[in-house]
Amino acid sequence: MKRRLRSGMSAGLLAVAACVALHSPYSLAARDAQTILKETCQGCHTPEADNALSRISHQRKTPEGWLMSIARMQTMHGLQISDEDRRTLVKYLADTQGLAPSETDGVRYAMERRLNTVEQFDDQTSQMCGRCHSGARVALQRRPAQEWERLVNFHLGQWPSLEYQALSRDRDWFDLARKEMVPLLAKRYPLDNPAWKKWQSSAPKSEALVGDWSFSGHLPGKGELAGVMSVTADGSDTFKVSVKGQYADGTPFNGDGSAILYTGYEWRGNVTIDGVTMRQVFAAQGNAMQGRMFEAEHDERGLDFVAAKQGSQRLLAVQPGYVKAGSETEVTLIGSGLSGKPNFGKGVEVVEVVSQSPEQIKVKLKAAANAQPGLRAVTVGTLKGPSLSVYSKIASVKVVPEFSVARIGEGGGSTPKVQGRFDAEAWGKGADGKPYRIGVFPAQWKVEAFDERAKEDEDVKFAGTMHADTGVFTPGDAGPNPARKMSTNNAGNLKVIAAVDDAGKSLTGEGHMIVTVQRWNNPPIP
Ligand code: HEC
Numbered sequence: 251m252k253r254r255l256r257s258g259m260s261a262g263l264l265a266v267a268a269c270v271a272l273h274s275p276y277s278l279a280a281r282d283a284q285t286i287l288k289e290t291c292q293g294c295h296t297p298e299a300d301n302a303l304s305r306i307s308h309q310r311k312t313p314e315g316w317l318m319s320i321a322r323m324q325t326m327h328g329l330q331i332s333d334e335d336r337r338t339l340v341k342y343l344a345d346t347q348g349l350a351p352s353e354t355d356g357v358r359y360a361m362e363r364r365l366n367t368v369e370q371f372d373d374q375t376s377q378m379c380g381r382c383h384s385g386a387r388v389a390l391q392r393r394p395a396q397e398w399e400r401l402v403n404f405h406l407g408q409w410p411s412l413e414y415q416a417l418s419r420d421r422d423w424f425d426l427a428r429k430e431m432v433p434l435l436a437k438r439y440p441l442d443n444p445a446w447k448k449w450q451s452s453a454p455k456s457e458a459l460v461g462d463w464s465f466s467g468h469l470p471g472k473g474e475l476a477g478v479m480s481v482t483a484d485g486s487d488t489f490k491v492s493v494k495g496q497y498a499d500g501t502p503f504n505g506d507g508s509a510i511l512y513t514g515y516e517w518r519g520n521v522t523i524d525g526v527t528m529r530q531v532f533a534a535q536g537n538a539m540q541g542r543m544f545e546a547e548h549d550e551r552g553l554d555f556v557a558a559k560q561g562s563q564r565l566l567a568v569q570p571g572y573v574k575a576g577s578e579t580e581v582t583l584i585g586s587g588l589s590g591k592p593n594f595g596k597g598v599e600v601v602e603v604v605s606q607s608p609e610q611i612k613v614k615l616k617a618a619a620n621a622q623p624g625l626r627a628v629t630v631g632t633l634k635g636p637s638l639s640v641y642s643k644i645a646s647v648k649v650v651p652e653f654s655v656a657r658i659g660e661g662g663g664s665t666p667k668v669q670g671r672f673d674a675e676a677w678g679k680g681a682d683g684k685p686y687r688i689g690v691f692p693a694q695w696k697v698e699a700f701d702e703r704a705k706e707d708e709d710v711k712f713a714g715t716m717h718a719d720t721g722v723f724t725p726g727d728a729g730p731n732p733a734r735k736m737s738t739n740n741a742g743n744l745k746v747i748a749a750v751d752d753a754g755k756s757l758t759g760e761g762h763m764i765v766t767v768q769r770w771n772n773p774p775i776p
């Protein structure tokens with residue numbers, strides 16, 4: 251079953267300060283983690299053999315996961331702990347009881363706050379566990395059967411009305427959770443995993459991240475960007491960060507900040523770009539960093555980010571990644587250690603190398619009029635990775651994300667609006683008849699009523715405004731609107747339509763956007 255990510259419906263509100271804390275380097279701890287565990291947690295958690303504590307010592311999770319557990323201790327159980335002690339503990343627990351890179355693979359979208367992700371879990375997990383919060387919240391934990399069982403007990407004890415809700419009252423939720431979900435979760439997400447042991451003994455030292463990184467990114471509604479991120483050491487596992495880059499349209503992307511490394515690879519940065527604080531959630535391994543960088547106050551405004559350490563050899567991206575058969579275009583290769591002449595495959599010729607450095611090569615390309623439509627592997631010397639799309643005509647247009655949620659806000663309240671941000675992806679048809687992705691194209695954007703109901707309620711008029719050139723949708727103000735039927739709020743159910751021009755021919759694609767109310771509960775892992 252496919253599900254959209256959304257926030258939990260918990261009674262427990264997370265302190266906002268707690269989320270901020272994860273991204274800021276902690277000062278040298280006044281108290282060490284062992285002391286805090288003893289003095290702050292041991293009151294309720296029973297000491298066990300080998301310096302262990304009940305519950306706490308039998309789970310592994312991400313830094314966000316540990317932060318949420320401890321924040322829950324504060325909101326639900328009256329735990330008193332200073333922000334500084336909590337930071338020390340999250341760091342210690344994420345380092346000693348974290349997840350190996352392979353264990354977070356495929357579910358990093360939750361930490362990266364890609365809230366429009368449509369999750370792919372089996373039906374039972376989606377219905378039993380993924381209906382109040384993301385399935386990723388479950389997949390980002392490791393426990394033995396007993397700890398999964400206690401988690402189930404905690405859920406029912408904390409939220410007894412759970413059994414009367416949809417997808418529970420039609421079945422014996424508690425019995426299924428204990429008898430079917432617990433064994434399944436213990437098998438799928440076990441506490442003991444050789445990958446974690448291996449990572450603990452082989453994780454590179456964090457000093458290895460110090461240096462200059464060449465990066466490439468893409469921000470929906472704005473376009474591609476590239477630049478250099480400089481990282482200097484600033485304490486153990488903490489860094490100073492400075493970013494110097496530029497969007498393809500010339501807009502600068504410069505700023506400074508700091509970062510902290512958890513679990514040997516979980517990079518969490520806080521960088522202020524042009525006065526706006528952005529968070530970095532990256533997996534930093536060896537010479538590669540990858541993840542998402544998004545505005546702290548607007549996680550929907552974020553860019554896909556990939557970086558290679560200078561001195562290493564890697565080809566990261568081709569911007570833009572397409573060329574039309576029979577035409578000439580300028581593209582930029584981004585990477586590190588780039589040398590030699592790039593090759594773009596059959597039917598594509600390098601007319602001129604405009605500029606060349608180890609981080610960027612700008613070239614003028616020409617695709618032959620009869621070049622076969624499809625993907626070409628791009629190479630520079632022995633380096634490969636990205637591909638170039640050659641097309642003669644666009645076959646179809648997709649709106650990305652296909653399903654999305656925007657939220658009304660402000661209107662006198664303190665909750666910001668959550669925008670909708672879209673890309674128009676052009677797709678071609680290969681010689682084999684199979685569709686292939688050409689790339690993101692400029693488009694003209696509009697919204698329409700999704701159905702009769704939305705038409706009748708005039709959702710298009712009230713729910714917000716689509717910016718025609720960028721595909722950025724800004725929802726309406728929060729609160730009741732006397733101009734609407736029954737003074738309802740500015741929610742809406744809309745089609746998102748992109749029109750892409752291909753040599754005078756207009757092709758359209760369609761997505762679906764729900765404009766809904768504010769997200770009141772916004773935990774670090776949705
Ligand atoms: C006032 C009592 C109290 C204190 C103090 C306390 N806890 Fe808990 N803790 C609980 C209770 C009760 C549960 C079981 C119910 C639950 O999961 O909320 C629990 C459960 C947990 C769990 C398991 C959660 C899960 O998802 O299964 C973790 C992890 C945890 N505590 C960590 C800590 C840490 C770390 C500290 C110290 C910073 C701490 N606790 C301090 C009462 C406490």
Ligand code: HEC
Pocket residue numbers: 258259260261262263264315318319322378379380381382383387388391401402405409412427431435773
């Ligand atoms: C009725 C809604 C609901 C259902 C169903 C539900 N959860 Fe939760 N779950 C919550 C809420 C609310 C929280 C607490 C969020 C917080 O700490 O702010 C939570 C927390 C969690 C956590 C984090 C606990 C921690 O401290 O580490 C995990 C893991 C989890 N759930 C797994 C599951 C699993 C597995 C299932 C299915 C067996 C499930 N959930 C079903 C609502 C639900």
